[in-house]
Amino acid sequence: MRMKTITLEIDGKEVKAEEGMTVLQSAKNAGIEIPTLCYHEKLEPYGACRFCLVEVTKGKKTRLVASCCYPVEEGLVVKTSTKRIIKNRKVLLELILPIAPTGAHKSLAEKYGVKESRFPLEPGEEPSYCTLCGLCVHYCDKIKKWNAVGFQGRGIDRKIVLMSGIGDQCIDCRECYDICDAGKFITLAEEF
Ligand code: SF4
Ligand code: FES
Structure with a gap:
């Protein structure tokens, strides 16, 4: 099925996007950079870090939204900085x-x-070298389907741990090392 084309404005530039895309995706396609901390193109966005916030104006209403989760809309005016x-x-x-x-x-x-x-x-x-962004947890769960990395604890005690029963797959994979920008997996290295 052919997707509907949406026209919006980002930082004063007219941008064409497909219906269903997010503001972040359409900005990226148009060469406009929006910084992110919890976004990965292989994962469904989950809006944890709020670093990708942009201003969107619809009619007379302007508000801050997470661009990784916000869908494009016809006539939307977006400002990224x-x-x-x-x-x-x-x-x-x-x-x-x-x-x-x-x-x-x-x-x-x-x-x-x-x-x-x-x-x-x-x-x-x-x-802690961990911002609790959740990327490693989501990636291991949704992409690798292993659940070898998880959250433990609540509130200020919340942390990332390698779950028990990790198999040889972790030794060979270690994709979470590359995903984590905060350096946490270097501190967990001895557990691998
Ligand atoms: S270990 Fe890294 S990727 Fe995982 S939640 Fe912490 S900062 Fe995010
Ligand atoms: S990239 Fe983290 S909320 Fe959008």
Whole structure:
């Protein structure tokens, strides 16, 4: 079945998209970059990190939405880097950096000019190298169908663990290493 073509505007540019696509997908196709932390093209988006927030205007109403989950609509006006959005991303980076201060998060912080965080770790607390974005859990469940990685605990005790009964497949796979931008799997390496 032929998909309906939708016309929307992203950052002042007219963009054509197929019905059912998300704002993030249509922006990517149009060469407009929206930063993400919990999006993977092989997975259904689940909107956990809120780093991909954009402003959408429909009629007289403007609001912030997660672009990875928000479907394109005819006539939608999208802005990807207004002051409000940048401020939001900076606060998210301030929250993330003490927990996961290396790799992609460090680069993003540099890009957004975030040098310090107003939310430091408690004295004696170590970075967990995990933002609880859930990518490793979803990927192992939906793509690999192994459920070898999971969440454990609740609230501030919530963490990522390798589940019991991991087989040789993990030794050969390790795709979660590449998926995780926060460095968690380096700290879990001895469990493999
Ligand atoms: S270990 Fe990495 S991929 Fe998994 S939830 Fe934590 S930050 Fe996300
Ligand atoms: S990438 Fe959209 S909420 Fe994380």
